[in-house]
Amino acid sequence: MKPDQIRVLDRATVMRCLDEIDPVTVVESAVCAHTQGHSELPAEGYMAWENSAGAYTRSVAMLGAVRHGPGTAYGMKLINASVTNPSLGIERAGGFSVLFDPETARPVTLVEAGHVSALRTAAYTMSTLRHLGPAHFDAVSIIGCGTLAAMHARLLRQYFPAVREIHLFDLDPNRTAALARQMRAECPELKATEHQDLESCVRASPVVVTLTVSSEPYIPPHWLASGAFVAHVSLDDVLPAVFREAEAIYVDDVDLVRDNPRRILGAVMQAGDVVADPETAAAEGRALARRYGDVLLGRAEAVRPRDGFVVSNPFGMAILDVAICQEVAVQAAEAGLGAVVDLLGDPARAHA
Template identity: 60%
Template sequence: MRPDEILIIDRDTVERCLAKQDPVALVESMLHHHAAGGTVLPAEGYLAWRNGVGAYTRAIAMLGGSDTSSGRTYGMKLINASVSNPGLGIERAGGFTVLFDPETARPTALVEAGFISAERTAAYTMSTLRVLGPAGFDEVSIVGCGTIARAHVRLLHRYFGAVRRIHVHDIDPERARRFASDVTGRFPEYTVDIHPDVHSCVSASQVLVTLTVSDEPYIEAGSLRPGTFVAHVSLDDLRPEVFEHAQAVYVDDLGLVCDNPRRILGALIRDGRVAVPGTSDAPGSGPGRAITGAYGDVLRGALPAVRPDDGFVVSNPFGMAVADVVMGRAVADLARAEGLGVMVDLLGAATRAGGAA
């Protein structure tokens, strides 16, 4: 590649390339490097506004770098979203990841970010389920039936062959029906039960995955069955007592969670109701239990893995853009090797990657 050439990779190509990868292994490798200090994760850029219909709308720019099997990788994920987008028939979030040459810092690839973002999010859940989830399960409850929910079902089918029943709830009943139809159409062996209320969905199985955009906690500890693993992927679904009374609480990055009081766990830390590892319990209105630790430390054997028995275990990832960068690098490497994508000379014309000079 010449210094001003950039490979543009669309969603179809991303899907094609990731089908040949192991997304869980990619995310776990990044988490190993992150726990060992092999990543760089600067503060994100965040811009929010209300669009023409008054809907919450935002742009997030997240830079990251990580050691990988292909060498040091640097990049930036730009992911923008509006909660009114589904009403327009488009996904809530979309954007791209830019990869950088580690020597010249020039952009080398522009990769569609929506699919990768959903895939790495679901891959993180699959990893935590494998290590922290119930010893055996064949049912999963999902709250929120959007794009990321589809990614979770896709990877559940790939990594957990015993799963046969999915319980779902969405505040939009029609979205839940479309989701159920899509799932059974793609995976006929699945049964999808649509729950009219969230609490029956939550209590229907011992694996709960929350994938909403709620900014108001609503899931109570009493709704969870004994022995439940909760993948709290979205922002504010769990009420404070769930964190305060969990057997264990794992995060992907302590600093990110502590520094963001917009999310429920960060607010609980700020208020002294949950403490970070290595600190004394701060005073507050709750028991002030400590977060168990970072999940990457579990993967590298520095922290024990706690599975739920008569209580519940919570995984609360903040979401690290460095995972998108690592996954984008794997996609770009394979796309180049197979002549996929469109090569654009920023100083001139566009050509197919396979025919580029």
């Protein structure tokens, strides 16, 4: 493309390109690059307000760069959300990601972000389950039954065919029922069990995935079965005692998690109950936050749940979106997909 032209990829085109991509492999590669110091993650821009219904509404802008293949991928993710969006019949979160040309810094590809964001989040969970989860499991409990839950259910079928049952709970029983219907339609051999109460859903499986918008922690450690794995994807689902009592805690970036005031683990780390230094943890008997990238790189042995439970608590780095979008952009360019728009508005240069 010529300078100041940008390729726009809608969700349908993104999904077509993703058919040729293994998202777990891409996510793991980006996590490894970040752990090795081959990435840039400036502070995110965050703005929150209340909409006309008095509901929490926010905008998050995240720049990032990560080593990818022979070069570096540069980009930005803008993802906005309102908790009342599902009642309007739309997904809670949506937005776009933009990739930059490494030489000119011009934006060259604009990618619908909602699908990629959900995919990279679920792909990270699948990766941690592969390396940190129970050696054998055939059931998973999902708390929160929105878009992220549907994506997790889809990838669970793909990456863990031994899973035969998914337990579901949402504060809104209609969302629980809707996801159960979707799962039964897409994969009849996979049993979708709807729960009317939260505790029974958490206790039902050795793997618990939290995908809510809760701002108040509510899951105590005694709900978790011996040998359980908790993918604490959302911000504030487990009580502080879960972290204090965990056999192991894994994060994608210690500093990002610790310094974020909007997540329970950040508060627990700031209080000193969970530390990032192994010597301090051993000497003072405190819980240790480990870097998941060290496991992927072979620098550290994975701790799987034994008599207690293991918790994965990712920050959710924008470089994962950038890496996946870069793969999508390559597929789209090679196949000539998407609409190429001239940002300078020269009709002679614009084409589809």
